[in-house]
Amino acid sequence: MLTDDKHTICSTDSVVSKRNSHKTSTDSTTEPPSKRVKVHVTSRRRKGIRSLVSMEPNSPKESNKHVILFGILTVIFVFIGLLMRSEEFRKELKHVAMNQFQLYLHGRENYCNEPFEHWHISNAMHNRIIGQGAVLDKIDDALQQHENVTALAFIGTQGVGKTLCLNLIQNSFQWHLNMHQYIWSLIQSPDDQLKHLLRLIDSLSTCGMNGIFIDNVPLKYVGTINRFNQKLQAYSNKNHIKLLVIYVFQTNNPLDANEPLQIENVKSINFRRFNRNDIRICINMESDRLKLSITQDQIEELLNNIDAERHGCKHVAARIAREEEIQGV
Incomplete structure (x- = not known):
């Protein structure tokens, strides 16, 4: 009896000891979360530094392009500076600018200086x-x-x-x-x-x-x-x-x-005074302009009612329109 109890106790102790040993080993290999994050960030920084260090410098062709472009721009600016010192160039530049402004504002170049048409x-x-x-x-x-x-x-x-x-x-x-x-x-x-x-x-x-x-x-x-x-x-x-x-x-x-x-x-x-013949021409011209048809009898009636020397063609258009209105009624 004692032997069996003793055997049972020993077996239980062995199980507990195994569990404790497994827990200890697990705890020793597992790190806290904060420590893991720090390690992860540190590793990323190290990789970034490595990538920067490992980047190759610009190729000789790209460097030459930049040098050539800088040289061309320098020459252009120097050339413009020399031209600006010329009075003739400044006048021509001002003339071109004014023409463009007049074209934008008035719809015609040289608006201010064009000849009288x-x-x-x-x-x-x-x-x-x-x-x-x-x-x-x-x-x-x-x-x-x-x-x-x-x-x-x-x-x-x-x-x-x-x-x-x-x-x-x-x-x-x-x-x-x-x-x-x-x-x-x-x-x-x-x-x-x-x-x-x-x-x-x-x-x-x-x-x-x-x-x-x-x-x-x-x-x-x-x-x-x-x-x-x-x-x-x-x-x-x-x-x-x-x-x-x-x-x-x-x-x-x-x-x-x-x-x-x-x-x-x-x-x-x-301006000279008008006569009867001038009024006749005026009647024909005004009727054509107003696109109104007028008979010969109407023309004679208008001539008899218009004082050519005093009023000339002043009221001819109004009289023709009135005649057309009366005929329409």
């Missing part, structure tokens, strides 16, 4: 103005001889083409941003209107030509226009500003329409 104005007037062949020739000559300042005064009775001629010039004017139009007011005093006109001088541009167009001026205010024109031309000559100035004077007296105006440095252009 007066033939566009001439073609437009010859296609629309009737009965004023001699007048158109004078305008053509004045525009063709234009240098820095051209000032014209249109004089005539109603309906002979003065305002139409002015509008055609404005529509064909090259430097549209430099146009200034003023219609004379019968309400304001001459002094107030002169102050308003003088303010136009401050808005004149040195880029291209400036156009100042003043319409519907009564003949009795010639003195006011003369004062304005003197200041305008003096300012233009002093600041080298190019100008095209047109004054349109209205009168109901045919005798006054034949007299030249006394305005310094302004060329007077007198």
Whole structure:
């Protein structure tokens, strides 16, 4: 009995001892998690250092490319520096830059310095103005001889083409941003209107030509226009500003329409009075422009109701439209 108990105790102790020995061996080979992380990071750093150390330097071909590129850039910058010291090169560079700026802003290169294309104005007037062949020739000559300042005064009775001629010039004017139009007011005093006109001088541009167009001026205010024109031309000559100035004077007296105006440095252009034949041409032209058909009887009726010498073609278009409206009803 004792022997069996003793044997049992011994066997149990052996099992426990085996377990303890296995646990001890396991604990000795297993490290804490924090220690394992440190070892892992350290190994990665060592590998990175090895890879950096083991990297080969740039090949001789790549180094030569960099040297060549640096040399080319150095030569280019030195060349540009030498050119910038040349006055001629700077002027050419400025000219090219200005042309590109004008192309972007106005849609045309050399916008500020391009020549005055007066033939566009001439073609437009010859296609629309009737009965004023001699007048158109004078305008053509004045525009063709234009240098820095051209000032014209249109004089005539109603309906002979003065305002139409002015509008055609404005529509064909090259430097549209430099146009200034003023219609004379019968309400304001001459002094107030002169102050308003003088303010136009401050808005004149040195880029291209400036156009100042003043319409519907009564003949009795010639003195006011003369004062304005003197200041305008003096300012233009002093600041080298190019100008095209047109004054349109209205009168109901045919005798006054034949007299030249006394305005310094302004060329007077007198529009002739219209007759019955001029009104007939005007009726045909306006009916074609309005795309309206008109009979011969209607033409004769219009001729009998229009005072050619006093009103010219001023109300012809309105009368043709009214006739067409009456016939339609």
